Amino acid sequence: MITTLHENTLVGVAANLTQEGEWTRTLSIKKWKTATIPDLNKIPAIFMVGG
Numbered sequence: 001m002i003t004t005l006h007e008n009t010l011v012g013v014a015a016n017l018t019q020e021g022e023w024t025r026t027l028s029i030k031k032w033k034t035a036t037i038p039d040l041n042k043i044p045a046i047f048m049v050g051g
Contacts, residue, residue, distance in 0.1 A: 010026055
């Protein structure tokens with residue numbers, strides 16, 4: 001998504017909802033490129049894309 005979407009597009013990620021270690025973040029593509037992201041391997045997650 002980072003290479004395809006416009007840099008001002010907002011992308012939200014919600015992972016491990018209702019569990020210990022729940023994590024949510026919404027940033028523009030431009031900010032996602034430099035953001036520190038926890039290891040979400042094999043953790044249920046929802047991705048949201050908006051204008």
